[in-house]
Amino acid sequence: MGLATVRYVIDASSSRFTVQAFATGILSAFGHNPKIGIRDYEGEIQFVPETYDEAMVQVAVRTGAMEVLDEMKSDDRKKLEQTMYEEVLEVQRFPTASYGSKQITVQKLSDDLLVARATGELSFHGATQAHSLDARVTRMGTMLRISGEFSLRLSDYGIKPVSFAAGTLRLKDEVKFNFELAARMQEKLGASG
Helix, strand or coil: CCCEEEEEEECHHHCEEEEECCEECCCCCCCCCCEEEECCEEEEEEECCCCCCCCEEEEEEECCCEEECCCCCHHHHHHHHHHHHHHHCCCCCCCEEEEEEEEEEEEECCCCEEEEEEEEEEEECCEEEEEEEEEEEEEECCEEEEEEEEEEEHHHHCCCCCEEHHHCEEECCEEEEEEEEEEEEEEEEEECC
C-alpha cells in the first residue's frame, strides 16, 4: 500500500510576502526603494510526508491588493500605488499572478528542517516564464513555515520601466520578492502508488 499525500493551505494572515523595488536615476540617492506588501494571495502545498514524493506548490496572487509599506506622505503613497496598479501591474487587464511547480526536490537537513527547490512556471502580467526558487521549510506538527526569496526582471513579463519626477527617478528592472509563509495541514488525500 502506498503512502498518503498531505495537503497544506497557506494562511495569509500568519504569513508575510513582500516585493522590494530599487530606484535608479539622478534623484535615486534621495528617493527610496519602495517595499510593497502583497496582501491577497492563496496557495497550497502537497507532498508525501515520509518521502516528499509528489511534492507540488501552487500560489495565486491578486495584483490589485498590494500596498506600499514605506513611511511616506499620504499623497505620495497614493500616487505611487496608483502608478503601480495602472502603469506597472495593469491590474484591470491582469488581475492575478500565479505560480505552479512542475518539480520539487527536497534536501532533508534534520527531521524538521528541509531545503526545497521548486521548478515551475510563473504567470504574471500576461506572460508565463519558467521560474525556479529555493525555500527553507520547517515542519512544526500540523504546520509548515516556508521562507525564502527570489528575484525577477519586470521586462521578462512585458513590464516597461517606470519613472517618476519627470524621469529623474526610475525603478530598476529587477525586483526582489521575500516570503515567510505559514501553511496549515488540511487533509490526507489518499494513498499513492
